[in-house]
Amino acid sequence: MQCSTMQQQKLAGRREAKAAAQKACAGVRVAGASARVPVSTVRQATSSVRAASRATSVKVQATATVEKATAPAGSLSSNGAGTRVMIIGGDGYCGWATALHLSARGYEVCIVDNLCRRQFDLQLGLDTLTPIATIHDRVRRWGEVSGKHISLQIGDICDWEFLSQAFTSFKPNHVVHFGEQRSAPYSMIDRQKAVFTQHNNVIGTINVLFAIKELQPDCHMVKLGTMGEYGTPNIDIEEGYITINHNGRTDTLPYPKQGNSFYHLSKIHDSTNMLFTCKAWKIAATDLNQGVVYGVRTDETMADPLLLNRYDYDGIFGTALNRFVVQAAVGHPLTVYGKGGQTRGFLDIRDTVRCIQLAIDNPAPKGEMRVYNQFTEQFSVNQLAEIVEREGKKLGLNVEVTKVPNPRVELEEHYYNAKCTKLRDLGLQPHLLADSMIDSLLEFAVTYKDRVRHELIKPAVDWRKTGVKVNTMGAAVAR
Numbered sequence: 254m255q256c257s258t259m260q261q262q263k264l265a266g267r268r269e270a271k272a273a274a275q276k277a278c279a280g281v282r283v284a285g286a287s288a289r290v291p292v293s294t295v296r297q298a299t300s301s302v303r304a305a306s307r308a309t310s311v312k313v314q315a316t317a318t319v320e321k322a323t324a325p326a327g328s329l330s331s332n333g334a335g336t337r338v339m340i341i342g343g344d345g346y347c348g349w350a351t352a353l354h355l356s357a358r359g360y361e362v363c364i365v366d367n368l369c370r371r372q373f374d375l376q377l378g379l380d381t382l383t384p385i386a387t388i389h390d391r392v393r394r395w396g397e398v399s400g401k402h403i404s405l406q407i408g409d410i411c412d413w414e415f416l417s418q419a420f421t422s423f424k425p426n427h428v429v430h431f432g433e434q435r436s437a438p439y440s441m442i443d444r445q446k447a448v449f450t451q452h453n454n455v456i457g458t459i460n461v462l463f464a465i466k467e468l469q470p471d472c473h474m475v476k477l478g479t480m481g482e483y484g485t486p487n488i489d490i491e492e493g494y495i496t497i498n499h500n501g502r503t504d505t506l507p508y509p510k511q512g513n514s515f516y517h518l519s520k521i522h523d524s525t526n527m528l529f530t531c532k533a534w535k536i537a538a539t540d541l542n543q544g545v546v547y548g549v550r551t552d553e554t555m556a557d558p559l560l561l562n563r564y565d566y567d568g569i570f571g572t573a574l575n576r577f578v579v580q581a582a583v584g585h586p587l588t589v590y591g592k593g594g595q596t597r598g599f600l601d602i603r604d605t606v607r608c609i610q611l612a613i614d615n616p617a618p619k620g621e622m623r624v625y626n627q628f629t630e631q632f633s634v635n636q637l638a639e640i641v642e643r644e645g646k647k648l649g650l651n652v653e654v655t656k657v658p659n660p661r662v663e664l665e666e667h668y669y670n671a672k673c674t675k676l677r678d679l680g681l682q683p684h685l686l687a688d689s690m691i692d693s694l695l696e697f698a699v700t701y702k703d704r705v706r707h708e709l710i711k712p713a714v715d716w717r718k719t720g721v722k723v724n725t726m727g728a729a730v731a732r
């Protein structure tokens with residue numbers, strides 16, 4: 254990595270702290286999972302994962318911040334006491350941050366997760382940039398730090414016996430469903446992983462809908478969809494529905510969906526199944542079409558090193574901005590796919606957790622599938638690269654941008670204007686990328702740059718080459 258004297262001085266301090274952290278750090282076991290990950294070689298997770306200790310150089314906030322987070326009712330810092338929220342996928346990137354955010358505000362939280370995200374890393378030889386503790390240690394530590402209990406149920410929501418038992422014992426008022434295979438490249442590795450993705454996501458969601466209908470009919474479902482469901486139409490993207498005049502008649506219909514991977518298509522199937530069951534069974538649901546999430550910092554996940562969130566930067570799970578930031582930190586050129594005009598919605602992880610709280614605090618009525626577009630700003634890939642380059646230079650990083658052949662099949666220059674007003678109307682005050690770039694992104698990447706594995710950064714999954722042959726070894730590292 255090339256960097257200036259200023260940055261080397263900054264990093265020297267960090268390195269000392271990090272060395273102390275690693276010394277103090279215990280090898281933390283990754284819990285075994287019963288996931289139906291389509292690979293026979295995935296072993297019971299034993300792991301190189303290490304939890305960083307208190308000495309880690311990233312600003313870890315005092316416990317007091319968490320305790321103060323319980324605030325008066327009626328706002329984003331409201332007291333959720335008495336509200337029971339099941340968080341499916343609560344060990345993942347968005348789910349973990351959300352579980353702590355809600356727990357800190359008094360909601361009673363139960364995490365449900367089969368830990369398959371950790372298994373994907375073992376399967377493909379990937380790892381998060383930040384060292385994360387096991388879910389058991391995370392939950393235990395949260396209890397010590399905050400005095401609040403999060404219950405944990407390890408299992409697969411595609412397994413009806415497990416899910417129905419989890420519902421019956423916890424009796425959620427809201428279920429927040431993050432628990433899906435969420436990588437488009439993963440779903441395009443080979444036939445097996447395409448089928449796994451659609452089965453895992455679509456069947457899991459159907460099971461949640463049945464669980465609500467049969468076991469907890471007043472439970473409100475908050476489901477994470479994606480802005481990618483809409484594709485890139487040459488007209489404005491509305492929030493879920495569009496009113497169409499056709500041959501003299503008018504109707505308000507679901508906005509057309511055009512998925513660009515087997516993953517995105519699984520989310521579209523989910524939305525269709527939800528809409529149907531809202532009508533047929535009077536289920537109350539909020540579908541959050543989320544943009545690309547960036548950043549790793551929330552008050553709660555920064556309250557202790559064992560609570561640190563994951564940060565994916567590899568070519569399969571790393572989202573564009575998180576990947577660029579790591580590339581900048583290690584002196585790897587920022588890899589813009591194709592022409593770089595691909596434009597998408599983005600949001601800070603701190604806004605993800607607030608949007609979920611807003612969706613819970615303002616539930617859809619029974620029989621309605623409410624749809625919000627959950628992002629705060631839109632950028633093209635070229636704009637993101639320019640921002641990372643500019644901000645990286647302020648830190649003394651030597652940032653270059655390079656164009657690589659686009660492994661995806663997508664428009665590289667297109668119109669994009671998506672609406673995102675409903676969550677703001679409910680009170681969301683966005684964190685803007687320009688303000689988060691250094692403290693929530695580059696600082697982490699620089700701190701943990703020694704953990705970066707350069708060979709995992711380039712795209713290795715090509716949409717045009719997906720085949721029936723199992724491609725586990727070819728998936729993570731570009732040839």
Ligand SMILES: NC(=O)c1ccc[n+]([C@@H]2O[C@H](COP(=O)([O-])OP(=O)(O)OC[C@H]3O[C@@H](n4cnc5c(N)ncnc54)[C@H](O)[C@@H]3O)[C@@H](O)[C@H]2O)c1
Pocket residue numbers: 341342343344345346347348365366367368369370371408409410411430431432433434435453457477478479480543544545546547572
């Ligand atoms: N991260 C983003 O930028 C982003 C953007 C748009 C939408 N989303 C959506 O938000 C949700 C969460 O995304 P994330 O980035 O936190 O993903 P993640 O992979 O980090 O977390 C998903 C969690 O769900 C669990 N899970 C998956 N299948 C499960 C099953 N069958 N049973 C039980 N648990 C299961 C995984 O083990 C993992 O812990 C996903 O549905 C994703 O599609 C994410």
